[in-house]
Amino acid sequence: MLHMICCVKQVPDPEAPASQFKVDEAAKKVLPIPGVDPVADEYAVRGVEAALRIREALGEAKITILTLGPEAARDAVKKALAMGADEGVQLTDKAFEDGDSFATARALAAAIKKLEPFDLVFCGRQAPDWDVGVTPSVIAELLGVPCVTRACDVKVSDGTLTVERVLMDGFETVEVRLPAVVTISNELGEPRYPQLREIMAAARKPVAVWSAADLGLDPSQVGAAGSVLSLDRLYVPVHEAKCEFIEGETMEEAAEKLAAKLREAKLI
Amino acid sequence: MANESGVLVVAETADGAVAGITLEVLGAARRLADKLGQPVQAALLGQGVEPLAQGLIAAGADKVYVVDQPILAEYQTDAFVPAIEKVCREANPSIVLLGQTDIGRDLGPRLAFRLGTAVAMDCLDLAIGDGRLVMTRACYGGNANAQHTCKTMPQMATVRVKSQEPLAPDTSRQGQVTKVAVDIDPAAVRTKITGRRKEEAEGIRLEDAEVIVGGGRGVGSAEGFQTLTELADLMKGAVGSTRAACDAGFCSVATQIGLTGKVVSPALYIAVGISGASQHMAGLSGAKNIVAINKDPEANVFRYCRYGIVSDWKAVIPTFLNKVRQLKAG
Secondary structure, three states: OOEEEEOOOOOOOOOOOOOOOEEEEEOOOOOOOOOOOOOEOOHHHHHHHHHHHHHHHHHHOOEEEEOOOOOOHHHHHHHHHOOOOOOEEEOHHHHHOOOOOHHHHHHHHHHHHHHHOOOOOEEEEOOOOOOOHHHHHHHHHHHOOOOEEEEEEEEEEEEEEEEEEOOOOOOOOOOOOOOEEEEEEEHOOOOOOOOOOHHHHHOOEEEEEEHHHHHHOHHHOOOHHOOEEEOOOOEEEEEEEOOOOOOOEEEEEEEEHHHHHHOOOOOO | OOOOOEEEEOOOOOOOEHHHHHHHHHHHHHHHHHOOOEEEEEEEEEOOOOOHHHHHHHHOOOEEEEOOOOOOOOHHHHHHHHHHHHHHHHOOOEEEEEEEEHHHHHHHHHHHOOOOOOOEEEEEEEEEEEEEEEEEEHHHHHOEEEEEEEOOEEEEEEEEEOOOOOOOOOOOOEEEEEEEOOOOOHHOOOOEEEEEOOOOOOOOHHOOOOOEEEOOOOHHHHHHHHHHHHHHOOOOOEEEEOHHHHOOOOOOOEEOOOOOEEEEOOOEEEEEOOOOHHHHHHHHHOEEEEEEEEEEOOOOHHOOOEEEEEHHHHHHHHHHHHHHHHHHOO
């Protein structure tokens, strides 16, 4: 039976208004916004959706959800289980915290090895917190498998994966033999929303919690200790533009004034 | 490895010429190398690309490593990674720079892994501090900036399109061209490209447009986008969009501007029904004048604007369009 592992990440809600976004510069951390819960990374959730579509096409498959994060990351796992995944694995350990993509990939790859055999690993194309998009390629390097990025469609047939990828100026179709890592882009489409019944069933699905020791990793190999890219500063850039609001007796008048101003500024 | 020296740029080609992003990255490389007192190197990979080496020298490179082999005719990860790895080991640079492009996004992380180092992606700014590369990049959808340094060599970064100035080309510049042969086993290429479909919007390329009319979810429909297209055509510009508008099916993904879309640098960007989420504004870092029409006076987009109108776009754009037509005719 095909075994697919979907990496998901819990992140601050990217839909929260920019005006509420604040950083603690001394701690180099983003401040949680009161009343705004973290969410499961929407690209990674589409990875779960891709896995579910493959299972539907094949008739059966095992889907494991994998996350690296604090205790609260359990919510991201539960959401994916409610969508239809079978079981979860949570990597929670102080040693895993504040890693760069390479250190984080080391932990995730070790967990994936422990979950062998596997055929497919799904990740989001980039997590909406750090927006880096490196971890999946490094997981693939560590596992010695190919990585196909920015997929908007994924099909499996007889051990071959056919992926439609999003490029800057179009699309590309790629074939690769399993096992492989695939990253998913938003063009895959809307992920399914679990019904209440499935949410309740998810509570009964098993979620294992593993530490660095469980993965046979020394703390110096993961997290901040295992990182070579250091975060020296985190800050909110200031946008200096002073917007001139154009008004009028009617919106039509405002529209004409705007055109006139842009002509004056030689922009038309 | 030790005694690393040099700022190496992984060059890209497009339509038989050096890609614009490569000229920009070479400009940055030159400025960094001059501060360090080190040379600028370029890695030129492809098939039939050797004649382009002089163009890289004119754009700032002191030495060009050329790997010109049929297996490199098209970008494929498993062919390019060993080739660029060999060049890096031979050149022994202290810094490696790539563009944040389809290739850079793919090659950067893998090359960093093979060289036992890390890479900072999509950098907005590069500087030298205490002899080390200081890399500034956007994160949290563009809401924050992060500044990084790397403890290992070479220090690697991918550079955001249109964030760096190229040098004025100087065809009198002298430099060295070295051919490197790499043994790439075709059987080691694990991915097979079976099809490609260009989906470029008609008319002016977004990346080159001086005027862009951008539509967001607030435009409300594909028909709404037709009005924006009429305006863009009138102004000899291009139509852009947000991810939300694309996801809603109002427009083609080829028009998407933002963190996961295109980066543009028009003289004028007219944002219609766009809230101004940082992920979208991240694609407008090069826009010189932004004008927005939005129903919500608190919309984030107004923080970036020169002019704004608080209104439903349908009450403004048709009149604006007619006035522009008048002004252009008269």
